[in-house]
Amino acid sequence: MKNIIWLASYPKxxxxxxxxxxxxxxxxxxxxxxINKITSTHGIASARHIFDEITGIEASDLSHDEADLxxxxxxxxxxxxxxxxxxxxxHDAYTYLPDKSPLFPPxxxxxxxxxxxxxxxxxxxxxxxxxxxxxxxxxxxxxxxxGLCTKNRRLINQLRQKMGNWSNHVLSWNEAPEHKLHVMRxxxxxxxxxxxxxxxxxxxxxxxxxxxxxxxxxxxxxxELQKQxxxxxxxxxxxxxxxxxxxxxxxxxxxxxxxxxAQQIIKENSVVMKKFGYxxxxxxxxx
Amino acid sequence: xxxxxxFGLQITSEPELPGLMPGTGIPDVTIRFGEVSEHLPEPIKGxxxxxxxxxxxxxxxxxxxxxxxxxxGNEIIIDRASETDDIDLGLFTINTPxxxxxxxxxxxxxxxxxxxxxxxxxxxxxxxxVGKSTILASLxxxxxxxxxxxxxxxxxxxxxxxxxxxxxxxxxLWRDVLDLFExxxxxxxxxxxxxxxxxxxIEERFYTMPLPLKRVYVLSTxxxxxxxxxxxxxxxxxxxxxHNAYRYRIGNAISNPAASFNMxxxxxxxxxxxxxxxxxxxxxxxxLRERIISDLEKG
Numbered sequence: 001m002k003n004i005i006w007l008a009s010y011p012k013x014x015x016x017x018x019x020x021x022x023x024x025x026x027x028x029x030x031x032x033x034x035i036n037k038i039t040s041t042h043g044i045a046s047a048r049h050i051f052d053e054i055t056g057i058e059a060s061d062l063s064h065d066e067a068d069l070x071x072x073x074x075x076x077x078x079x080x081x082x083x084x085x086x087x088x089x090x091h092d093a094y095t096y097l098p099d100k101s102p103l104f105p106p107x108x109x110x111x112x113x114x115x116x117x118x119x120x121x122x123x124x125x126x127x128x129x130x131x132x133x134x135x136x137x138x139x140x141x142x143x144x145x146x147g148l149c150t151k152n153r154r155l156i157n158q159l160r161q162k163m164g165n166w167s168n169h170v171l172s173w174n175e176a177p178e179h180k181l182h183v184m185r186x187x188x189x190x191x192x193x194x195x196x197x198x199x200x201x202x203x204x205x206x207x208x209x210x211x212x213x214x215x216x217x218x219x220x221x222x223x224e225l226q227k228q229x230x231x232x233x234x235x236x237x238x239x240x241x242x243x244x245x246x247x248x249x250x251x252x253x254x255x256x257x258x259x260x261x262a263q264q265i266i267k268e269n270s271v272v273m274k275k276f277g278y279x280x281x282x283x284x285x286x287x
Numbered sequence: 288x289x290x291x292x293x294f295g296l297q298i299t300s301e302p303e304l305p306g307l308m309p310g311t312g313i314p315d316v317t318i319r320f321g322e323v324s325e326h327l328p329e330p331i332k333g334x335x336x337x338x339x340x341x342x343x344x345x346x347x348x349x350x351x352x353x354x355x356x357x358x359x360g361n362e363i364i365i366d367r368a369s370e371t372d373d374i375d376l377g378l379f380t381i382n383t384p385x386x387x388x389x390x391x392x393x394x395x396x397x398x399x400x401x402x403x404x405x406x407x408x409x410x411x412x413x414x415x416x417v418g419k420s421t422i423l424a425s426l427x428x429x430x431x432x433x434x435x436x437x438x439x440x441x442x443x444x445x446x447x448x449x450x451x452x453x454x455x456x457x458x459x460l461w462r463d464v465l466d467l468f469e470x471x472x473x474x475x476x477x478x479x480x481x482x483x484x485x486x487x488x489i490e491e492r493f494y495t496m497p498l499p500l501k502r503v504y505v506l507s508t509x510x511x512x513x514x515x516x517x518x519x520x521x522x523x524x525x526x527x528x529x530h531n532a533y534r535y536r537i538g539n540a541i542s543n544p545a546a547s548f549n550m551x552x553x554x555x556x557x558x559x560x561x562x563x564x565x566x567x568x569x570x571x572x573x574x575l576r577e578r579i580i581s582d583l584e585k586g
Contacts, residue, residue: 048414048415048416049414049415052415052534053335053534053535053536054335054336054536055335055336055337055338056335056336056337056338056347056383056534056536056537057336057337057347057349057379057383058382058383058415059415060415060416060484061378061379061382061478061481061484062480062481063480063481066350066351066480069350070336070337070350073336073337074336077334077335077336152462152481152482152483153461153462153463153483154416154461154462154463154464155415155416155461156416157414157415157416157417233509233510233511234510235509235510237510238510238567239510239511239566239567239568240568
C-alpha cells in the first residue's frame with residue numbers, strides 16, 4: 001500500500017541525476033540507460049495527464065486550489081495500484097491543504113529522499129535552466145510565493161507547484177513529521193558517490209551489492225550524460241536553455257556570482273545553510 | 288425540457304445546455320436532475336479519485352459542483368450542489384459524463400479536435416496543452432468548419448468505416464490563445480473559479496453532419512527548433528489512437544476489449560496517421576497552421 005518514494009528537491013539539485021542512476025541500477029543493462037527513456041522511475045507528481053486520467057476530472061477545468069484538493073487521492077490510488085516501489089519526482093514544497101491534511105499523503109508514502117544542494121550553486125544552475133539572469137534566479141529563490149506553473153493564462157503540462165523560497169522548501173520536507181526521511185546532499189553524491197548512493201538505496205529497501213552501485217554510478221557519469229545530451233538532446237531540458245547537464249562541480253558558483261549576489265543568498269538562507277553544512281557556525285562558506 | 292443533437296445523439300435535457308445544436312425526434316439520451324448517491328453498489332469494476340463504475344453505471348463526483356450518474360448509455364442524472372452555477376453545470380456535464388456515456392454506447396471518444404476538409408474529417412489529438420484547440424481555432428479563422436473539440440465521438444458504420452459525429456458548437460479557450468487571435472473576452476463566459484478559460488461560441492462554420500474519418504494528426508512538443516511531421520505506418524498507427532482515447536482509463540474499464548480493438552484497428556485501417564512535433568513553449572500558430580494546410584492540400 002505505501003509504495004511511493006518521493007524524490008523531493010528544489011529544481012537543479014541533482015534529482016534527474018539520481019533518477020538516471022536509479023534507472024541504471026534497477027534496469028541493470030550492459031549499456032548506460034538512455035537519458036530520454038528513464039523507465040525505472042515514475043515521472044513527476046505534478047504531471048497533468050496523470051491527474052486527468054486518474055481523477056476523471058480535467059485539471060484545466062479546475063482552479064489550482066481545487067486541483068490540489070484531489071491530489072492526495074491521486075497519490076493514494078497510484079500507490080494502491082502499484083505492484084512495487086515507485087520513485088516519483090517532486091518539486092513542490094511539503095504543504096498542507098485547508099483541512100490540514102498533507103498534499104502528499106502518508107498513506108501512500110514509503111518515504112522521502114530529499115536531495116539538497118548548496119543554494120549558491122543552485123542559483124547559477126536555475127538561471128541556466130530558466131534562461132534568465134542569475135539575479136532573477138536569486139530573487140525567485142528568495143520569493144516565498146515562488147512556484148512552478150503558477151500562471152493561469154495558459155495551459156501547461158504540469159499542475160501548479162508551490163515551492164516558496166529555498167529555505168522554506170528545504171525545511172518543509174525536512175520537518176514533515178508524517179514521513180520517513182532520508183537527506184542526500186548533492187555535494188556528497190559528487191564527492192563520495194558510492195557511500196551516498198548506497199545509503200539512499202538502503203533507505204528505499206533495495207538490496208544491491210557495492211559492485212552494482214559502482215557500475216550504475218559509472219553509467220550515470222556527467223561525461224556520459226553530457227555525451228548523450230549532445231548526441232540526442234534531452235527531453236527534460238527547457239526549450240531556451242543551452243544544455244541540461246552542466247559542469248555541476250560544487251563551488252562553481254564562484255565563477256558566476258558577484259560577492260553581493262552570494263551575500264544575498266547567504267543572508268536569506270544562513271540558518272538552513274548552516275544546518276546542512278554549507279556554512280560553518282562562524283559563517284564561512286564550505287563549498 | 289430542452290431538445291438537442293450532439294455526438295450523433297438526440298438528447299432531451301432538463302437543464303438548458305447552451306451551445307448544443309437543437310434536436311428533434313425520439314431521444315437517445317435523457318439528462319435530468321435527481322438524487323445521486325455518493326457511491327455505486329458493488330461490485331465496482333473500476334475507480335478513480337472522483338469516479339467509480341460498475342456494470343452499466345458510471346458515477347462522477349465533482350466537488351462543489353455536482354454528482355453525475357451515467358446509466359446504460361441513455362441517461363445522465365445530475366445531483367447539483369446548491370452553489371453550482373449554469374456555466375459549471377454545462378462544463379462538467381459535456382465532459383467526463385458524456386465521455387462515459389459514449390463508451391457505454393460503444394463509441395470511441397477521442398481526446399481531440401476535429402475539422403471538415405472536402406467532406407471528410409481530420410482530427411488533431413495529443414495531451415492537454417499540446418495545442419489541439421489552438422490549431423482548431425486558427426483553422427476555423429482561416430475558413431475551415433469545426434466538427435468537434437475536446438471530445439471527438441467516433442463510431443463505425445455498418446461497413447466498418449469510422450465516422451465522426453459533430454460535438455457541441457463551442458470550444459473552451461485559454462486567455463493566451465484568445466489574445467493570439469485578438470479576441471475580445473468581455474462578452475465571453477468562464478467559470479468563477481477558473482477566470483482565464485473561456486467558453487467561445489462557434490457562431491459560423493460549425494459542421495452538423497457525420498463525416499468519415501480520414502486523417503489523424505498526433506501532436507507533441509519537443510525542446511528543439513522547427514516543426515517536424517512524419518507519417519506513422521503499419522502497426523504503429525494503433526498506439527497513438529489507443530493512447531489518445533478520451534479518459535482512456537475510464538474507457539478501458541467500460542468498453543468491451545474486443546470491440547475497442549476492432550474500433551482502433553478500423554480507424555488505423557481507414558486513416559492516414561501523422562505525427563507533428565512542434566517546439567515547446569509558446570506556439571507559433573501561423574507557421575504550424577500553414578504547415579498543416581500545406582499537408583492537407585497535398586491530400
